[in-house]
Amino acid sequence: MMRLLTSLLLGLTLLAAPVHAQNGPLRLELDQGIIEPLPFAVPNFVPNGQAATQYANDISRVIAADLTGTGLFREISSDAFISRVSSFDAPVQFADWKAINAEALVTGAVSVSGKRLTVQFRVWDVFSGQELGNGLQFSGTTEGWRRMAHKVADQVYSRVTGEGGYFDSRVAFVSESGPKDQRQKRLAIMDYDGANVQYLTDSSAIVLAPRFSPTGDRLLYTSYETGQPRIYVLDVDRVRRTELNTQGGTMSFSPRFSPDGRSIVYSLIEGGNTDLWKMDLASGQSVRLTNTPAIETAPSYSPDGSQIVFESDRSGTPQLYIMPANGGEATRISFGAGRYGTPVWSPRGDLIAFTKQNKGRFHIGVMRTDGSEERLLTSSFLDEGPTWSPNGRVIMFTRETQGASGRATLYSVDISGRNLRPVRTPDGGSDPSWGPLQN
Amino acid sequence: MNVLGKVIALGALGVMAACTNNDPSALGGGAGGNGSIVPGSPSDPRSPAYFQQTVGDRVLFAVDQSTLSPQAQTVLQGQADWLLANPDFVATIEGHADEQGTREYNLGLGAKRANAAREFLISRGVAGNRLTTVSYGKERPIEICSTEECYSKNRRAVTVLTGSTLG
Numbered sequence: 001m002m003r004l005l006t007s008l009l010l011g012l013t014l015l016a017a018p019v020h021a022q023n024g025p026l027r028l029e030l031d032q033g034i035i036e037p038l039p040f041a042v043p044n045f046v047p048n049g050q051a052a053t054q055y056a057n058d059i060s061r062v063i064a065a066d067l068t069g070t071g072l073f074r075e076i077s078s079d080a081f082i083s084r085v086s087s088f089d090a091p092v093q094f095a096d097w098k099a100i101n102a103e104a105l106v107t108g109a110v111s112v113s114g115k116r117l118t119v120q121f122r123v124w125d126v127f128s129g130q131e132l133g134n135g136l137q138f139s140g141t142t143e144g145w146r147r148m149a150h151k152v153a154d155q156v157y158s159r160v161t162g163e164g165g166y167f168d169s170r171v172a173f174v175s176e177s178g179p180k181d182q183r184q185k186r187l188a189i190m191d192y193d194g195a196n197v198q199y200l201t202d203s204s205a206i207v208l209a210p211r212f213s214p215t216g217d218r219l220l221y222t223s224y225e226t227g228q229p230r231i232y233v234l235d236v237d238r239v240r241r242t243e244l245n246t247q248g249g250t251m252s253f254s255p256r257f258s259p260d261g262r263s264i265v266y267s268l269i270e271g272g273n274t275d276l277w278k279m280d281l282a283s284g285q286s287v288r289l290t291n292t293p294a295i296e297t298a299p300s301y302s303p304d305g306s307q308i309v310f311e312s313d314r315s316g317t318p319q320l321y322i323m324p325a326n327g328g329e330a331t332r333i334s335f336g337a338g339r340y341g342t343p344v345w346s347p348r349g350d351l352i353a354f355t356k357q358n359k360g361r362f363h364i365g366v367m368r369t370d371g372s373e374e375r376l377l378t379s380s381f382l383d384e385g386p387t388w389s390p391n392g393r394v395i396m397f398t399r400e401t402q403g404a405s406g407r408a409t410l411y412s413v414d415i416s417g418r419n420l421r422p423v424r425t426p427d428g429g430s431d432p433s434w435g436p437l438q439n
Numbered sequence: 440m441n442v443l444g445k446v447i448a449l450g451a452l453g454v455m456a457a458c459t460n461n462d463p464s465a466l467g468g469g470a471g472g473n474g475s476i477v478p479g480s481p482s483d484p485r486s487p488a489y490f491q492q493t494v495g496d497r498v499l500f501a502v503d504q505s506t507l508s509p510q511a512q513t514v515l516q517g518q519a520d521w522l523l524a525n526p527d528f529v530a531t532i533e534g535h536a537d538e539q540g541t542r543e544y545n546l547g548l549g550a551k552r553a554n555a556a557r558e559f560l561i562s563r564g565v566a567g568n569r570l571t572t573v574s575y576g577k578e579r580p581i582e583i584c585s586t587e588e589c590y591s592k593n594r595r596a597v598t599v600l601t602g603s604t605l606g
Contacts, residue, residue, distance in 0.1 A: 180583040206578050208542060227531075228573050229546065251550060251574060254543045267547070269574065272505075272554020274547035295547030311544065318544055341541040355541050381585070384541050400538070402585035431542070 026104060026125035026132060028072060028161045030393065033416065037074035038160065039101050040067060043085045044078070045108035045119070055117060055142065056110035059149040062193075063106060066153035066167040069193065070394075071419030073160075076102050088120060097126045104132070106156055117142045121152050123159050132159045146195055147438065154437070166389040167192060170435045171396065172210035172219050175199065176408050176428035185430075187221055189236065192389075192434070194424035200239055209254065209385070210234075212435040213261045219433070220255040220264060231255045231266055233281075245284055246277065254297045258325075259305040265289065267297040276310060278326075289327035298342045301325065302349060302369075309333070309343040309352055309369075320354060322369065333371030342385050345369075346392045351415070353386035353395050364397050366415055377417040387434045396423065398430040485525055487600045494521045498556060500594040502539070505551035507559060515556060518598055519563035529569045532556050533597045537590035538577045549574030556596040 028038055042064045047056040067073040083096035088109035097105050108121035120137040124130070136155060138148045147168055154165030175188040175197075184203035187210055190196055201207055205225035212219060219234045226243075231252045234241040246252035246268055255266035261281075268277045268286075276289040276296050290296045294314035301308055302325075309322050315332065318339045323330035334340040338358025345352055349369075356363040356376065362383040367374040382400040389395070393415060399422075400408045408430040410423040423429070481488040490496060495518070498511035507515065522528060534553030536545035553572035561567050582589035 181580055183578070206575075208578075250571070251546075253546050267543070269547070269550045272551045272557075272572065274550060295544060295551070297543040297547055298541070311541075313544070318541075339540075341544050357540065382538065404583045404585075406538075406583070406585065 025128060025130065026160060030072070030161050030163060037068075037072055038103055039074050039076050040104040040106065040156075041076045041078075041081065041097060041100070041102040042067075042106045043081060043083075045110050045121070046085060046088050048109055048111040051112040052110045052117075055112060055145050056108075059110060059119060059145055059152070060108070062146055062149035063153045063156070065193070066150060067156060069421070070157070071414055073104075076100055088122075092124055092129075094124075094126055094129045097124075102126050104156070104160060106152070108152065112142060115142050116140075117145055117148065119148045119152060121155070123156050146191060150191070163393065164391040164437070166391045166394065166434075166437065168438050169390050170212075170216065170438070171387075171410075171423075171432050172200075172212055172221075172435065173410060173425070173432045174207055174210070174430045175425065176430055177203075180404070180406055187219070187234070188425075188429075189219075190425070197426055200234060200236075201241075209431045210433050211256050212433045213257045214259055214436065215261060216435040216438065218257075218261075220257060222253040222255070229253045231264075244279065244281075246279065246286060252277075254299065256300055258301050259303055265299040265301065265308055267299075276308075276327075287327075289323070290330070300344045300352075302345050303347055304349065309345055311341045311343060320352065320371070333367070333369070334374075335371060336374055344386050344388060346388050347390060348392040351392070353388065355384040355386065355397075364395060364413065366395075375417065377413050377415065378411070378420060383411075385431050387432050389434055390437045396432040396434055398432065400430070487528075490518070490521055490525075490528075490598075490600060494518055496599070497595045497597040499591060500552055500596070502537075502590075502594070503548065505548065505555045507555055511556075512559065515559045516563060519560050519565050522560065522565045522569065523563075528600045529571075529602050531599050531601055532560075532570060532572045533579075533599060534572065534574045535579060535593055535595050535597070536577045537593040538580065538585065539590065540577065542576055542578075545576035546574050547576075549576045552594075552596045556598065560598075 042060050044060045045056040047053040064075045068075050080100045083093040085107050105124040105126050111118045118139045122135040123132040125132050138151050140148055150167035153167045157165040169192045171192055172189045175186045178184045185207050186203045187200040187207045189198050205223050208222040210219045210221040222229050223232050229251050231244045232241045251269040253267050255264045263280050265278045267274050274295045276299050277286045278289055279286040292314050294312050296312040299308050299310040306325055307322050308325050311318050312321050318341050319332055320334040320340045320343045321330040321332050338356050340354050340356055342355045343352050351366045353366050356365050361379050363376040364378040364383050364386050365376040380399055381402040384398050386395045386397045394412050396412045398408055399411045400406055408428045410429040410432050413420045476482050479486045481492045495514040498514050532553040534549035536548045557570045557572050580593045582592045
């Protein structure tokens with residue numbers, strides 16, 4: 001019943017109390033406007049043997065950071081703990097955790113055998129004294145310890161919210177260094193939280209706007225390595241790139257995969273005019289989707305692949321339009337004041353994120369697919385290029401500061417507009433593309 | 440990038456030629472009207488440096504526009520005359536935008552600006568196969584402040600000479 005009600009109210013921001021149902025199991029209802037984060041405790045996981053101690057501590061900290069970073073949870077410091085958890089299988093002293101008001105408790109143990117790491121964990125609803133879901137274990141290499149922490153955090157998140165997580169995911173982006181007039185750009189990939197940055201190109205050519213394939217195995221991006229902007233596809237694991245033969249023009253950019261990963265939609269410039277095209281990747285054949293004298297770019301598929309939302313200035317200013325995936329009549333969906341660009345369809349299909357420019361400010365916003373219920377989530381000198389978390393709850397984007405010392409940084413924000421925060425990268429960062437949850 | 444690199448190299452060559460072949464005082468004196476034309480220097484009407492500095496290698500645009508102003512048309516007429524008189528050169532016209540606007544839209548806008556300049560040169564008799572275009576969108580500003588003073592200089596189409604008997 002609660003679930004049904006929630007889905008009916010989806011998108012409305014209700015200012016209801018965030019407290020979980022009194023008599024039911026612990027549950028954060030994300031659509032009911034979370035204002036007070038849910039208090040939780042992650043006592044350091046129990047190491048099985050000396051070799052596991054550091055991993056156990058580090059994994060516990062990453063789990064806590066993942067949950068805290070959502071803005072939906074608040075960690076209770078270990079200074080407040082009454083109980084110590086010294087054995088994974090010993091009974092939990094619920095009274096001790098209730099006393100410090102921890103509503104959720106995550107306990108776990110870590111074993112290391114050679115290069116193999118195993119993490120076991122349980123999630124507890126402290127006030128009912130019940131386990132949330134069943135205990136689970138993940139195994140992998142010691143090198144991949146952060147991924148195992150993210151997987152545990154994803155489980156906690158989804159057991160408490162009833163929705164999929166997003167922590168065990170990666171983000172492709174453009175790493176930026178140097179002043180504005182000598183900006184050096186490199187394609188890079190990292191964990192969603194900024195860890196494990198890996199560079200995929202050098203800075204000898206301008207690179208723009210990487211886009212993950214639906215399974216995360218490939219990236220589309222635009223590079224000037226021939227002197228002209230052209231689209232490339234890169235195999236992420238092998239770091240091997242191939243130029244796509246976009247026919248008919250010399251400049252192509254703004255590519256994005258179809259949901260089945262078999263074709264791409266992109267912008268092609270011919271005689272100074274930018275139109276949308278679609279390419280079947282197996283055959284390399286392209287077909288035209290739009291044919292107007294306007295600038296038509298930034299296409300993004302609906303999750304079912306049947307429609308494309310894009311940006312066009314055919315009305316005189318850049319606005320958002322939706323058309324069938326094979327082209328045809330487009331319907332304008334943005335009608336507010338200002339200029340709209342870079343629309344991106346949410347993975348759930350219900351919302352479209354966009355960049356809006358109005359009265360000298362830039363905003364990241366969301367609207368329903370018919371253009372209704374527009375909400376602006378951010379405001380700054382220059383925000384642009386939203387990308388969705390795999391569960392459709394968080395948006396990452398580029399924020400550039402103004403002036404001669406202007407610098408681009410990645411930021412994320414909850415779709416409620418709360419929890420705006422920078423994403424840590426070694427240099428500046430722009431054009432994020434949030435990949436899927438990893439297997 | 441390659442194109443840009445070549446042009447800088449050409450310019451540097453011109454300066455080097457001036458340094459090695461001439462009295463240093465000629466450098467400080469600006470373009471000499473005294474008859475001594477230094478090949479490749481701004482005083483040589485057949486040089487890329489002359490094209491860049493005297494003819495004018497760039498035209499500017501109004502916000503979100505790609506139409507050519509009367510001043511822009513005057514500059515482009517000069518470029519057309521020069522290109523017709525110097526048939527060994529080919530050119531790449533770079534279209535640029537200021538930082539107001541999304542990356543994607545600005546790539547489209549830069550392409551329209553470069554194309555507007557190209558079409559004008561063709562209309563004045565320059566062969567189309569001598570003129571290519573590239574859009575840099577907002578990726579290559581020359582001025583880095585965030586005010587109209589800088590923006591107005593960044594909204595530009597720059598005709599960059601590439602390849603000639605000099606190259």
